[in-house]
Amino acid sequence: MxxxxxxxxxxxxxxxxxxxxxxxxxxxxxxxxxxxxxxxxxxxxxxxxxxxxxxxxxxxxxxxxxxxxxxxxxxxxxxxxxxxxxxxxxxxxxxxxxxxxxxxxxxxxxxxxxxxxxxxxxxxxxxxxxxxxxGQRGRLQTVALADIAEQLAALLVHAEAPAPPDQAGVGLLLFTLTERFTGLADNAEAFMSSLRRAVDFTDGAEDAFLAYKDRLIEYIDKFIADLANRGAQIAGLIERIEAAGIGRILDAAARRDAVDAVPEDDADSGADDAYAAAVRVAARDWENRWRGLREWFVSTGTRRPSQARLLRNAAVSGITNLVNTVAALNERRGGRSDRSADLRALARFFAQAPDDAAAHRLWRAAFALAPARHLTIDAQTEDAWEAADYPPGTPWADAEPMRISPRLRETGSYERRGAPNRAIDRDAGRRLLAAEADREAAEIAEARRLLATDGPVLLSELAGPDGLDLRAFRLFLSVLGDALAARRPGATTTTATSGDGSMEIRLKLVDADRVVTVHTDDGVLSGPEHVVEIVDLTEHARQAAAR
Structure with a gap:
């Protein structure tokens, strides 16, 4: 040898x-x-x-x-x-x-x-x-979440049983649980790293990225929903197992592992002492693994969120970054110009100007900051233009001219000395604007009255046989968008208040596969069936003030 x-x-x-x-x-x-x-x-x-x-x-x-x-x-x-x-x-x-x-x-x-x-x-x-x-790209394992929940449910049966836990059964469940959890955590970490590399791509393969992003977003979105549902289930199972007594479960697994422990070299220590020491070491290992599993799924207050929540937030951020990257690619492909690009191009034109005279001409052409005192308008000219009702394309030379006093050229001041000109009376315009505002407020109040429900109703029954008019439908779309934006992934119920604080909407999903239609003056709105309750908060405020 x-x-x-x-x-x-x-x-x-x-x-x-x-x-x-x-x-x-x-x-x-x-x-x-x-x-x-x-x-x-x-x-x-x-x-x-x-x-x-x-x-x-x-x-x-x-x-x-x-x-x-x-x-x-x-x-x-x-x-x-x-x-x-x-x-x-x-x-x-x-x-x-x-x-x-x-x-x-x-x-x-x-x-x-x-x-x-x-x-x-x-x-x-x-x-x-x-x-x-x-070479690992990683994957988001929804199947692993289901397996972890199943293993925890089986472990809960042993924890709640009055008899001592079966060492073989408990050990096998914990071993399988550890394997699935380790694979889930490692693959999730690798996937998020590969996702960041996919978003920050530098190889210029834009066509492949755009073709891949729809499937990737759908894949991440499905995992977020599964993680929200399964994560809550797993967290509940973990807390129930700990309440039933996780210590004796881990002790049973540690005693099973200690049977195969290699004896120490110390000849003075007996077999019982060596076995007890092996049990303590194995128990510490299982406690550390269980702690890692708990911290992955169960949050400890608001200061220490669970790893599952952090992963869910990272996945949502990954979708946002993907969408932003796609928007940037589309903008770059379309060649859309913006103000910063125009100013950079203008700076290049100034740098290439042959002399100061050309730069001044470029300045006047770009910004048109030339003296324009002759463009001053008075009340008489404005009335004349309104009476003539000139079309937008009328040349200046064909329109009614503005009479300029010779005093403007002589003294630089247009106003005559003495009493000031009579101020224009704006009362008629104010009354018109006030009437328009009152009319719009009445229409919005009527739309709120039409949308307010006496209690929970089905979305398919909200509009009634005649459907929703245009203003009520647009108000409904506004509060519906606020409610859908406030709903968390995986949740079936949500409550939201409109941006102006005048309405509150409560939504509860009935059947995601059942599609209903709401007829309006603008067309037909289709979506899954919900139970809807809309409350007019302004009406409640008026009733409270009346009391």
Missing amino acids: TDVSTPQPFAYLGAPNVQLYATVLAVFARAKQRFTVHLRPEDVLVDWPRESDRTDSPADSPADSPAGAAPPLPDTEMLVQALDKLVEWGNLRSDADTGRVSTVEDFNRARKIYQLTRHGQAALAAIDHYEQAL
Whole structure:
């Protein structure tokens, strides 16, 4: 047996024949999966990967290793040299092969069998984890949420049972729960990282991104709804299990794990002491795992929200960022100009002007800030223009001119000395505006009266047989939009107040699959059936003031 005092299991990654070493280790890794411990050089050659059995799995194909593609089949001498070098680095362990010795000559010939060391296995696992982490896109696992809820429901039965928990059943449930929860958390983290990379793309593949974003938004939206529903269910199950007694559940799992604990080297400690110590260690491990599960789904006040809530907020922010990115792409594609772009273009024109005279002409053309005292208008000219009723395209020369006093040119002042001109009487205009405002207020009040319900009614019955008129329908759309915007993901009921504080609407979803229609003067509004209650707050205020 070769003793490796200072293992260097990653040294082969910097060697010239890295493809050869990586392929040899991949053969040993596949043999270990088949529970084959020892390999001879001829066994390695038999299991050497061919082009016909090349797979796409990162864990099975040496072509996916950091070394690149697998080399061709080596001869026996080259393979033995590679095996001995891996033994020297600590990846493999060699033992004398005496199983097939039949003569003295065979015994004297150097024959070895090889197996992976702990250092070699750890190095392969680390490299495999590194490659998977680089290529992992992650996914939002709604199925994992359902599995976690199912495992917790089964665990609740053990927690509420008066008899001591079954160690085997509890241990298996907690193990499965831990596996599903760990996969959910890791995949969610990887997915959000890949989502951020998708939003901050720099490869310019705009067409692919635009085609992908609709499916991605729908995918995230579905997960948000499932996380809101399942997350509340899981949080409730966790609290019920803790109320029933999580300590004895974790203690039962710890006692089951402690059975397989390796005894300590201390000869003075008895078997009972070693078992008790193993139980304590396993109990601490299970308490830490349960704490992580609880903090992932259960919020601790407002200062420490759960990881599920943070993930939901991050997913909502991801949708917002996707929409903003799409809007920016569409704006860039459409070539829409804005004020900042126009000012930058004008700055370039000024920089390219040949002289000051050209810059002054450009200034006048861009801003038209020239003296325009002759554009002053008086009451007589305004009355004359209104009486003539000129169309918008009438040239200035064809319109009634404005009479300018010679005193304006002589003195620079248009006003005559003496008494001021008579002020224009605006009373008629004020009365007209007041009447218009009263009429609009009455129409809005009438629309509120038509929309206000005596109690909860179905959305399909809100409009009645004659439907809603135009103003009532637009007011209804306004309060309906406020209610839908205030509804949280996964919620079926919501209450909202209109922006002016005059109306309150309460919505409750009846059947998402049942589509109803509301007839209006503008057309037909379609949507899922809801129970609607609309309250006119101004009427309630008037009644309270009357009392």
